[in-house]
Amino acid sequence: PSGSSHKYGTVATFSCEIGYNLQGSATRTCQGDSQWSGAVPVCQTVQCPSLTNPDGGSVSAAATQYQSVATYSCSVGFFMQGSTTRTCQANGQWSGSNPTCTRKFTKCTIIMGKKELMRIHRSHV
Numbered sequence: 265p266s267g268s269s270h271k272y273g274t275v276a277t278f279s280c281e282i283g284y285n286l287q288g289s290a291t292r293t294c295q296g297d298s299q300w301s302g303a304v305p306v307c308q309t310v311q312c313p314s315l316t317n318p319d320g321g322s323v324s325a326a327a328t329q330y331q332s333v334a335t336y337s338c339s340v341g342f343f344m345q346g347s348t349t350r351t352c353q354a355n356g357q358w359s360g361s362n363p364t365c366t367r368k369f370t371k372c373t374i375i376m377g378k379k380e381l382m383r384i385h386r387s388h389v
Contacts, residue, residue: 270294280307283330283354312352320365330354338365 270276274294280286288305295301310330315323320342325334332352338344346363353359 272296276300278305283310284308285310310352310354310356312356312358315350315358315362318362318365320367321363328352334358336363341368342366343368 272294276292276294278286278290278292284307286305287308289302290305292300292302292304312328312330312332314328315325315334317323318336318338321336321338321344323334323336325332330352334350334352336344336346336348336350342365344363345366347360348363350358350360350362
């Protein structure tokens with residue numbers, strides 16, 4: 265409302281860009297004393313909730329605000345099922361769903377070798 269003249273009763277409406285939430289009243293009214301009612305609202309960046317590490321893996325996110333990217337990785341011996349990244353969206357939710365880290369099962373070949381018989385002799389002194 266600053267920087268220009270407005271008539272008594274004029275209502276100013278505030279809004280925020282995508283990825284921001286309005287904190288405070290969305291409207292202010294020009295009053296008879298030439299002042300605007302209420303306080304100036306503030307646009308705050310949307311925050312997504314903290315993410316938890318998947319079993320057998322980890323998640324790394326430098327921040328949890330709008331457009332932040334979280335990257336998942338699995339520990340050695342595990343493979344990932346799902347996307348390796350999620351992005352904080354304008355609605356305050358992370359895109360997609362949590363990936364899972366599944367244990368890799370390896371097949372070992374049984375090697376049959378010669379059997380050796382060892383005898384242990386005890387000697388008495």
